[in-house]
Amino acid sequence: MRAYRVTSPGRSELVDCPLPTLGSGEVLxxxxxxxxxxxxxFHRQAPPVLRQTLPVTLGHEVVGVVEKAAADVTDWRPGTSAAVYxxxxxxxxxxCARGEDNLxxxxYRGIGTHLDGGLADYMAVPAGNLVAADGIDPxxxxxxxxxxxxAYHAVASALGLPRSWDVGLVIGIGGLGHLAVQILAAAKADARLIAVDVDPARLELARRLGATDTVLAGHDTAARVTELVGGREVDAVLDFVGTDGTIELAADLTNRGSAIVVAGLGGGSVPFEAQLATRVSPEVTLRRVSAGSRNDLRHVLDLARAGRLRAETVPYPLEKVDEALAALEAGTVLGRAVITIA
Ligand SMILES: [Zn+2]
Ligand SMILES: [Zn+2]
Structure with missing residues (x-):
């Protein structure tokens, strides 16, 4: 079968390899x-911090059909559609007992990081990592x-944090952000929802998906957001970029009783200071989120199945993973690049 693998740090390629053999509790x-x-x-660079064993097959957003199951797996029959946690x-x-492996x-080990992922014709998955994906276009x-x-975990984490919720702001309308806008627009239908991005096409997408206002990121982003909302503060910021600039923007726009949730991994930081005048106001809740739980995955699949959450996708065949990753790095993908395998 074909598999797109990291073969050495910084080198990844489509190779021929044998079908995976099933271990106890696994499904093909x-x-x-x-x-x-x-x-x-990041994963294909195989940085030491990840402690990967190479080669490893990339791909961690996987949907497929059960081909066969190990003898001790009784609840996943061949032909069943499944998504991989x-x-x-x-x-x-x-x-882990609560299904919150992200905690x-x-x-934890990541499928597509430490364990062979889904950029392949077939993959072996622990049956416990499968969630039903019937009734949804793969x-x-x-x-x-x-x-x-x-995105769902970030929004769910943010909902209860601020003291009031009249104005929400989403920074970064990429793969996660464009889904967060939809989830937030449904959860806080009466609130203003401002989207910030460097790309006008993404702001257009955000508006189509439920943002009430958009601001093109530039040197005066904070001033323009403040002007939009009549000089008041933002109640909740969801940052899907996570650079110094975006976290500082979040700090500057929030005030007592606000909340900042950071899901992006841009390497940014902001000082946490216990003194009178600080960039992050007192009584602001700061939270970093990481992935989500199995229940979060079930909830978003339910929303997608019901047609209430729709990913904007750009399809590529398995032969064009390099091209798709290059587009991703260049920031030219609107929504999510999805490799289709047939
Ligand atoms: Zn990911
Ligand atoms: Zn555990």
Whole structure:
């Protein structure tokens, strides 16, 4: 079968390899669609911090059909559509028992990072990582498994944090942000929802998906947002970029009682200071979120199945993963690049 693998740090390619052999508790999935993520660009560099064992097959937003199951797996029959929950926690701690592998304190392994992922004709998956994906176009379901799940987790985490919610702001209308806008627009239908991005096409998309206002990011972003909302503060900022600039923007736009949720991994920071005059106002709640739980994944798949959450997708065949990753790095993908496998 074909598999797109990281063979050495910085080198990834489509190779021929044998079908995976099934271990106890595993299912062989015939892959249909795989969403590409910015972290794939990072994973293929195989940086030491990830402690990967190479070669490893990339691809962590996977949807497919069960081809066969190990003898001890009774609940996944061949022919069933399934999405893959990306994290494999320790399986022994209280977080894992709740299906919150993203909170596993012993550290989880990632499918498509540490374990072979879905950019292949077939993949072996622990049956416990499968979630039903029947009734959803695989191309639309695939981005739900990470972009959708993480966006949902970020929005769900943010909803209860600020003291009031009249104005929300989403920074970064990419793979995650364009889904967060839809989830937030539905959850806070009466609130203003401002989208910020560097790309006018993404702002146009945000408006189509439910943003009430958009601001093209530039040197005066904070001033223009403040002017838009009549000089008041923003109640909640969801930052899907996570650079110094975006976290500082969030700090400057928020005030007492506001909340900032950072899902982006842009390497940014803002000082946490216990003194009178600080960039982050007192009584602002700051939270960093990471991936999501199995229930978060079930919820976004339900929303997608009901047609209430729709990923904007750009399809590519398996032979063009390099091209798709280059487009992702160049920032020219509107929504999510999805590899279709047939
Ligand atoms: Zn990802
Ligand atoms: Zn655990």
């Amino acid at each position: 999935l015939r892959v249909q669609a795989v969403g590409l993520c910015h972290s794939d660009v 990306v994290l494999v926690g320790c399986g022994r701690c209280s977080a 596993c304190r012993t550290g 191309v639309l379901a695939a981005p739900m498994t990470d972009a959708g799940m993480t």
